Amino acid sequence: MRIAKAEVFPLAIPFSDGSAKTGLMPTKWTHLQIALLRLETDDGIVGWGDGFSYVCFKTTVSAIEEMVLPLVVGAEIDDIPAFNKMLQQRLHLHGRYGISIFAISAVDIALWDIAAKEKGVSVAELLGGRTRTEVPAYASLVRYGDPALVQEYCEKAIGEGYDAVKLHEVTLAAIEAGRAGVGDGVKLVTDVNCNWSAEETAEMMPHMKQLGLYWVEEPLFPPDNEAALSALEKEYGVAIASGENACTAVEFARTIPAITFTQPSVTKVGGISEMAGICAMAAAAGKNVMPHCPYFGPGYWASAQMMAAKPNAEMFEMLYIEADAWLDPSIPLPKEGMVSIPDKPGLGFEPDPDVMKRYAV
Ligand SMILES: [Mg+2]
Structure with a gap:
């Protein structure tokens, strides 16, 4: 071309x-x-x-x-x-x-x-094959800070058919409210966005274990201190996720062996080419990746296509928000916690010219 x-x-x-x-x-x-x-x-x-x-x-x-x-x-x-x-x-x-x-x-x-x-063909086909037609998604809630709101939004997401929820909460009360909201047996995680000190992490991790969190995300700063993250997993027996701020396969070569879940983001990591290599590297190490939320531009479709082709990309991160408009109104939003992968030539993304005009900056 x-x-x-x-x-x-x-x-x-x-x-x-x-x-x-x-x-x-x-x-x-x-x-x-x-x-x-x-x-x-x-x-x-x-x-x-x-x-x-x-x-x-x-x-x-x-x-x-x-x-x-x-x-x-x-x-x-x-x-x-x-x-x-x-x-x-x-x-x-x-x-x-x-x-x-x-x-x-x-x-x-x-x-x-x-x-x-x-x-x-679809991008998934071009990446080696459309191995599945839909992928599981989790509701990635924003930070509410207020335990009552956390519980309310967790209950709402579960009511919509999600069976995995991510919080962005950092206090024990809010994370406990999340567990109360989703119930037992549902995959629950929290994304700390590097907000805990080493002391706070040591205090919180036993509670995260007790609450049965599926992973704890970016507990510490810096998020690329693989040795510290690996040590946390071993000490507390809770999976750690990190990598949404890592770029290219070079950085993931360090992160993948160190922790359970790495989180490449297609719009950050170097696009589909880099992300395909990262998924393959993780698969060779016997690990799943948890793609970082692609937000709602073409990266959303790129993530879905990538996940259709890469069976070790475990769950799609759906940022739990309501937009005034979707750039492509046919966006495959999760239904009963599953995202359908468009099977059209390319990404399957076609922006609405009226939406482009209305929200132009
Ligand atoms: Mg995150």
Whole structure:
């Protein structure tokens, strides 16, 4: 394929989640911010991608436009993973982590969309085969901070058919409320987002064991201290998950052997090319991956397609929010806790032009 045209569409779609929105980031999180990339070949085939852009979408948009697209437009591409590596090499002065790899992720996802459309197959087929038609999802609740709300939203998610729930709670009272809300025997986890000190971790982990958590996510800072995370697993007998902020297979080669669950994020890790390699690496080590929430741009579809092709990708992370609109109204949202994988050429993603116009920034 030869890329003839490229355009980035910065979008912000308001959402509600029932929380006070004082969650995890420096600013209140009120909009789904999407750095939507459209690539078009000289044959007129269009591919869509996006790069991670939660609270950094203008930055990601700039990185795509300024750093990556000059290497993409006009390029003849017949091997996407090799092209991805070339982009990483040409841009390595900026680091192969953070914003620069988020931007490369957007391009990589769009290229896989095009390559699959050219062959008239789904991305899952192109990745080696659609091994399943639906994948289990878990409800990834935002941080409410208030035990009563935690219990209420857990009960709501279970009522909708989910049989696994993730909290983003950090206090024992809130996590206990989560267990009360989901009931016994349901997979329950909490994502600490690196908020516990070593002392707090030592105090909390026995409770996490007692509450039967399926994993504890990013308990400590830094989240790439594999030795510390591995030691926690051994000491407390609770699975640890980490890796949503890791990029490329190089970092996952360190993380995969150390802990039970790694969490590659398709819009952060370097796109489908890197994520496919990470899933394969984990499979060779006999481990499952827990893909990080792709949010609701093309990465959502890319995650679903990837999971259809990679049986060791265990559960789809569904951020438990209500958006004012979905970029593609046919988005396969979980039903009874399962996400159906679109079986159309490419990702199966087609944005609604009216939604793009209405939420353009
Ligand atoms: Mg997380």
